[in-house]
Amino acid sequence: MKKALSVLMTSALTVGMLAACGPQDEETSTSPASGNGEEKPEKLVVWEDKDKGPALDYAIKSFEKEHGIKVEYKEVETTKIQEQLALDGPAGTAPDVVTIPHDNIGPAVTKGLLTELTTISDESTSRFSESSLDAMTFDGKLYGLPKATETPVFIYNKALMSEAPATMDELKTFATDFTKGGNYGFLALLDNYYFAHGFLNGYGSYVFGEKDGSFDTADLGVNSAEAIEAVDYISTWYKDKLLPNGIIGENGGSALDGLFNEGKVASVMNGPWAFQGYTAAGIEIGAAPMPTLPNGEPVKTFMGVKGWNVTSFSTNKEWAEKFIDHITSDENAKKRFELTQEIPPNTALLEDPIIKDNELASAVALQSQNAVPMPSIPEMSEVWAPMQSAIQTVITGKADSKKALDQARGTIEENIKANHGGK
Template sequence: MKKALSVFMTSALTVGMLAACGPEEGATSTTPGSGSGGEKPEKLVVWEDKDKGPALDYAIKSFEKEHGIKIEYKEVETTKIQEQLALDGPAGTAPDVVTIPHDNIGPAVTKGLLAELTTTSDETTSRFSESSIDAMTFDGKLYGLPKATETPVLVYNKAFMKEAPKTMDELKAFSEDFTKDGKYGFLALLDNYYFAHGFLSGYGGYVFGEKDGSFDTKDLGVNNAEAVEAVDYINTWYQDKLLPNGIIGENGGSALDGLFNEGKVASVMNGAWSFQGYKAAGIDIGAAPMPKLPNGEPVKTFMGVKGWNVTSFSTNKEWAEKFIDHITNDENAKKRFELTQEIPPNTALLEDPIIKDNELASAVAMQSQDAVPMPSIPEMSEVWPPMQSAVQTVITGKADSKKALDEARKTIEENIKANHSGK
């Protein structure tokens, strides 16, 4: 695990159902050491993201053919999976495998909802980026295999920018020249800590330090001198009126997207989740890693990792583990990318033309190399509101960076002590 902090903003998904095709009859043969008690199950049940179920079909067919185990899946809103598992588990109707954002792993493990992976080999984990495996790890134990990564990048309108600036200084100079008459050179939701974090981390701020391979919740770097410098830098964009106050707050995202889709913005900081909407609006978009900060360091954005996890309620844990090994191999990850455009963390695929020659996918893949996974510990929930409030307080001129961040740290410490047994 790396000394880091991290994200997130989990993508919203909705409840639906799809049944996967499988063998007419499940096999009942046994394989020593496989599944609970060596019994091969007739089927495994999987909860998948909304509208992503069909992307499983390719991998399911080969798994069913090889092992004779039917795979059934349904699509469940990821923000409701923990709540649903807590209900379905005791009722005996929980699935064997689920997909959740990595920052939900800590809370899910704490609630007893996920099982540690105990049969996954080093050969399997080595096919993924180190940071994505870190994201699937909680308290030194592996609780899933990664299937997709997401992180903000620079998205630009090719009608205004022929190529992406390499540095934030270049981007700021471009914005100073371009921003007028209702048009903007660059927009970002920098009052939102998910996006602002990349700047704080790039300057040397951090959320939690590391101790003995785990996050140390008593070591907070949210208000160190480097974090203060980063927020001061963010504030210069507002002081120079390059970022409008109109995109501050909970409606900032829709305002930013609206302006970009109307052709009034040359570039934005956003994630892969925005690509389809921009293209649908008729914008010819390009994408690149975020430009380097004035200190020469990269913008170390938060990285979200979606993974496949085995539930603690499964009676077929080893077979469930074998299934997620199968669906995340390079071949199946590549097929999933073709169908969903979700960026796989399989390192072999980063040089595959399907990603390397795809400008948008390549930008996310490259930015992910400098990104840090969100801490997946429950205490991270205490970080978001105070830090968001701190940055907003600064850019609206209500306090200086040091005072605002000192107050944020105090609030975070108090909330961790009150809500997490004083860890």
């Protein structure tokens, strides 16, 4: 975990790692026990995302063939996995492996639902991007291996913009010329802290500092000089009438999507979840990493990571770790992308044609290299509303950025103390 992660929530990316699982696993497959003496089970049970089960079949078949262990999976809504695990664990019916979003790891560990990974080798972890591994880490311990990432990127209408600009300065010049008569050169929900974070963090601000490998909730950087500079920069887009005040608040997202789908917007900042809707509207879209900021730094967007985790109720922990190590190999990650279009954080796949030649996937993969995972600690829930309110106050001209961010910090501190026992 890095200080740059300390804010807030897609990275993908040469095949041929199947052999990496070979000799070592082959040796254990001939023995009834793993290296530390754990008996080989007859089967492992896995909870997978809803409608994603078939993507596991390819990896399961090779694991079963190599180790002689049957793997059964059940599809469960990821939003319900923690709740169900808390019920099934004490009842003795919990799975060995689950998949959850990374920002759920902290709460799940706190509730005693997940166990630390202790047998995963450095060779295995080296295949993932650093930020995706950070997302799987809580209190300095690794609790999962990443399988998919998502993060906001720069999306543009190819009929209105020939190529993505390299810098925000270039984008602002384009937007200044293009924005008129109800048309916009660029739209983004920059009052929403999820999107604004990329700018604030790119300028060097942070939410929680770090202490002894964990987030330090007493160290708040939301009103730092860097944060003030970033919000001042964001506000120039509104002062110059390039971003309309109407594209803010709860309805901002639907308004942004509606204008883009009508062909009135040349480019937007949005996530891969928007690709399908834009394409269905008949827009030929392109995508790229976000343009660099005026200070020369990248926009450091929030990243969401889904991973594979071993439950604390499993009696087959070492074999469960072998399984998640196997299914996240480069070869199996590539196969999963082919079936689900979920973008893996395996860095070797960045150069694989399946990602490299896919403009949309490549954009998410490349942006993810500069993205930071959303903090998975409960205190992060106290940050969203005060920060959104502060940014909205600035862009609507009701307060300067220092006053607004100072107030946001005070509110965050009070709520952490009241709701989480913070000091």
